[in-house]
Amino acid sequence: MGAGSLGQVFAGLLAHSGQRVTLLSTPVTAARLLEIGHICIRGAQRVDVPVARPPAAAGAVALTDDPADLPDEIGLLFTTKAHHLEEAVTAVQAVWPRSGDATSWVAGLQNGLFKDDVLVDAFGTERVVGAVTITSAERRQDGEILFTSPGVSYLGSFDSRQAARERAATSLLNDAGLPAEPADDIRSVLWTKACNAAGIFGVALLTRVAGSALLANEGRARAYVALIKETAAIARSEGVETGNLERFPPIRTYVDRPADESVRSLVAASSAADDGLAPTPSMLQDLLAGRGLEVEEVFGDLVRRAQCNGVSAPRLELVTELLRGLDPQL
Ligand SMILES: NC(=O)c1ccc[n+]([C@@H]2O[C@H](COP(=O)([O-])OP(=O)(O)OC[C@H]3O[C@@H](n4cnc5c(N)ncnc54)[C@H](OP(=O)(O)O)[C@@H]3O)[C@@H](O)[C@H]2O)c1
Incomplete structure (x- = not known):
């Protein structure tokens, strides 16, 4: 959630690697990206990834401004700025995760420690994966994303019984060219x-x-x-x-x-x-x-x-x- 620098890099590269990805954006950015028709990543990788309204074809990012379009049983990465996280979480929480979805989890790539307090308050400790990313990217005036460094991302539960989901998620990120490691001590x-x-x-x-x-x-x-x-x-x-x-x-x-x-x-x-x-x-x-x-x-x-x-x-x-x-x- 959040189609900025990191959101477009993570969504674009995951979709490019064959994962099904839904990118939840503000209406303004959704309209702009749909008009252009693709996410444009330059720098450490050079990839154009098609975007389309959901359901999108394989290899494309499903782009929406409606949290109700979020699928069940997913990992939801919040990539808004930290000061927009509470508003974004409130919008999502109203419709997702749906009853019966016991496996979906959330993580925030924001800097600082505050973001996990917000996520734990909204979704409960067991659904929150602690996340740290040293991936870096910048939005350019022309709408391109300058992917300056793949860096590395770390994922780890605050509840240590959940390590399997972090291993699965880091494996998908690595396959997408986004280096990632599970962390035993995410704090x-x-x-x-x-x-x-x-x-x-x-x-x-x-x-x-x-x-x-x-x-x-x-x-x-x-x-x-x-x-x-x-x-x-x-x-x-x-x-x-x-x-x-x-x-x-x-x-x-x-x-x-x-x-x-x-x-x-x-x-x-x-x-x-x-x-x-x-x-x-x-x-x-x-x-x-x-x-x-x-x-x-x-x-x-x-x-x-x-x-x-x-x-x-x-x-x-x-x-x-x-x-x-x-x-x-x-
Ligand atoms: N960029 C980096 O290299 C980097 C590295 C490590 C960590 N981080 C952290 O990662 C977070 C994201 O950084 P970023 O550089 O990717 O930020 P960014 O480029 O400003 O992107 C934030 C995105 O969130 C969207 N957004 C805001 N409120 C929303 C809402 N309610 N619903 C849906 N989307 C919403 C914004 O919408 P609009 O498109 O309308 O503006 C924007 O697309 C920050 O906390 C930053 O500290 C960044």
């Missing part, structure tokens, strides 16, 4: 991504620097590491340890070792990096395009958790206030 993965998001978004939005240049400067690298350490302290107060994930910055190492060492290695590595198709952080894309920011769901949520748990997080508090000042929604 650790969620907090590890949250640490990086706090660091990258905080520094990128307040300096408007992206790509390898972001951390090639000592001051920016120091701010990034400090935001990671504060976020990891909040994770710890909730009983969660961060980790070092494959194809992702070594967050646990940044948490454990002295900041000076991390700053030196980040500046050296970033100065030598070749940007290639370097993704622009999704919240920076929103800032530059004048769209609303996920400040409350990513940063405000961390600050609230810190305050509830008695954890000191002064840098996160300051960054949150400054980002509220940049958010065109506020």
